[in-house]
Amino acid sequence: MEDQLQAQWNDFAVLLAKMSGYREAIGLLHWDLRTGAPRKGAEVRAKTIGMLSGEHFKLETSPEMGRFTELFSQPEANAQLSAAQRKIVEDCRKEYERSQSISPEKYEEYAVLAAHSETMWESAKAENDFASFEPYLSKIVAFKQEFIDSWGVKGTRYDTLLDMYEPDLTVAKLDEIFGKLRSRLVPLAEKIAASPHQPDAAFLEGEFPSDRQEEFGLFLLKQMGYDFEAGRLDESVHPFATGLNPGDVRITTNYVLDNVTSSLFSCLHEGGHALYEQNISKDLVGTPLAQGASMGIHESQSRLWENMIGRSRAFWQRYYNDLQSRFPDKFANVDMEDFYRAINRVENSLIRIDADELTYNLHIIIRYEIEKLIFNEGLQVKDLPEVWNAKYKEYLGVVPPTDSLGVLQDVHWSGGDFGYFASYSLGNMYAAQFLNTLRKELPEFDSLVASGNLLPIKEWLTEAIYRYGMSETPSQIIERVTGEPLNPDYLADYLEQKYTDIYHLDDH
């Protein structure tokens, strides 16, 4: 790079690092709110988060940002940048243009509301009181509607929200992908329901002291290579992972006394997110590329560790003894194979995060359709419980007895994350496609898992995906790693094979 251009880049890097600093502070303030901050400080805390988010927003939309992204987008200058630098410029420019249309005051007001709204959601869920949460959620939706207008609508209004989480995704494409997936999963689900070989899962119930659940979660996280010198495990209402910087990637879980699998699989899930962020190249620290490529790619890693590894037979061949020894009165007389089948039973249930790998996608399609209704058809927030319950009856044949078990179950909407849910199913599809390649390149995959030798898998994923952070787009990653674009058949193949075995669907 020419000296003068390099000097400009150095100044740009200072601006980027300052923005990273704000994100770290905001991330910690959020993490703290959700892991034990005193209630009486929450109101002032929300204002503080709002203020800092406003400052970050000001930098994102500052004249300097405009000048730098303009400068580095010019062909002559752009040609002198590395690929990573070009991606930074492109992403910052997109964000700059999107944000220009919203005033910092408006954005700060929104951030304060969103922080408040999360706290209100926590109480509303605890007390099964949708009415107390409704005014907050309505305001969040109103803000989002206003933002969509400001950002400009391409395709449908909802497309504008989807694009924030998964670049280039549209309602048209998603309708097609989900349609294809559904067309293969529905017959599979029917065959499963009709199978006489239903797993018994009664032994998964009972009392599981949370200290032992925690100890087992910590053990499994160490096994998968989660670095506790660059992270920590805490409790929160809704499990999450947050990367404050690549040397500080935290995860949380929620211990449910009568459900040992809930926390266990949330540890593997959030641990998968965290492995991704802990292994981003240190070269990217202080830049906007030091994060996951997209929500969908991020979710592919949590799902790969939670389901494709964590719910595999090989995994429990290695770790079932460890589980038994921690809960001997529960599992001493249960065969590993029965346990494996139980944690993979397919069931039409109420709670997304506890759903099996197959029906999980139906939970997502319900939310995807409701979000489309809100933003494309004007569905009102007050009508959400009714629509939610009707869709659950239609798609899954179950009706939530309370809103806490229904429309209030997820944190996402309270923080304004509309358009996010689709990423979960995309994550499943990306994960199955990555796994297909991983198995080809590491043919001993099953025996590695069965012997608890998980580090070569972590290393393969680091080389293929993690270290790049956000340097590539989701479609660049999936094509570079697997040689083809996203293809939902890999997930359908994987599920068919897995459940054919578990439910003996080949029996005649």
Add this chain to the structure above:
Amino acid sequence: MEDQLQAQWNDFAVLLAKMSGYREAIGLLHWDLRTGAPRKGAEVRAKTIGMLSGEHFKLETSPEMGRFTELFSQPEANAQLSAAQRKIVEDCRKEYERSQSISPEKYEEYAVLAAHSETMWESAKAENDFASFEPYLSKIVAFKQEFIDSWGVKGTRYDTLLDMYEPDLTVAKLDEIFGKLRSRLVPLAEKIAASPHQPDAAFLEGEFPSDRQEEFGLFLLKQMGYDFEAGRLDESVHPFATGLNPGDVRITTNYVLDNVTSSLFSCLHEGGHALYEQNISKDLVGTPLAQGASMGIHESQSRLWENMIGRSRAFWQRYYNDLQSRFPDKFANVDMEDFYRAINRVENSLIRIDADELTYNLHIIIRYEIEKLIFNEGLQVKDLPEVWNAKYKEYLGVVPPTDSLGVLQDVHWSGGDFGYFASYSLGNMYAAQFLNTLRKELPEFDSLVASGNLLPIKEWLTEAIYRYGMSETPSQIIERVTGEPLNPDYLADYLEQKYTDIYHLDDH
């Protein structure tokens, strides 16, 4: 206030609230670093703290701050302000003028260094390695020397640092106050050493599981009225209290397995600091007055709860049973009176935070004299361990066997807090003087403590001191509450009376 002036004040209030927000974020980032943040994130974290401190500093020294403080200092405008508003203007102006002479870049550099230096101090203390810490501390001192030049020297160079923690305090005044105090305490210490009635404290040794220590600390904090909905208790290497906002005032402690009193009294101590900040008037939230009046007044509250209440006979008349029931194998056969005498034994020891109420002041005088040597006489950081050990030998007759037990024991210097230590002895003196008035106005004081009815005491302190926050200066507070200026005789009287009883100094 005139409408136009009110409009200006409202704009000023927005600036002040933003500064409060930065302080809350910085406070949390610090708290987190010291209560369990992953090590590998510490380097980036230090930069983030530096960046935010730099932003706070920019506001403190901004043209707007200059304009507002200038405007509201003009007699016509000033006359329309409330007393609290006038204090805000005065404090902000003093800070503005002091800070004008330091560039934001310099200040940010210093803040990054200070955050780093605290982390280095932690390792150095753990590994008894002063050499690894020395370069950091030397740089901190060099910065402080430079800052003193920038701020301008009034009196001696060290006066400039003292003024930051206790307005109007000078080396001349402190030399006089400490001289007077010493002239009464030294003969008392000699009488105590010569007494044949030395308390036996052997039963304070042994093993005290930290979970039971924690449980007892939580119990006592609840008893004194610490509000757990506006705070939390965590562990850190060095105990501290931090008020993020009046609804979020956190404290930490450090459980020492073979010392039950260390954590116990640090809970009462930090709890005293926290009671102060939790009970600051909500009207002051978002302003710089929502904090303690000075380090000395703050310390008077931690010392009052830790020593004057927590080490009183009346307190243990009420709570000794509770301690016995938690550690029955240790205290079942120990009389309350013996326990009371043991926790009040006077001993020439190495560690300031574990020192008794009498010799504590000698620990402070050592640090005060060393700081004077550094800033007024050019003592080098590399020579600190030698000077430290020599002074301990001279004043307390003990020589630290390691630097961890000597010059590395305190966190303060690592974070640049030179001039702070004197506040601890000032705190003792203020506390004794407040207690004298408190006892007059609540004559049933001893029986309230002996019955565990501590809330009237907390309420008296709230009315007299806490609710004002920083609205008054230390000398205004002590004179309003006690009717006279700071007078070290109250502390000397209190200690003479207490130890005459415990050591039977009246026996002939």
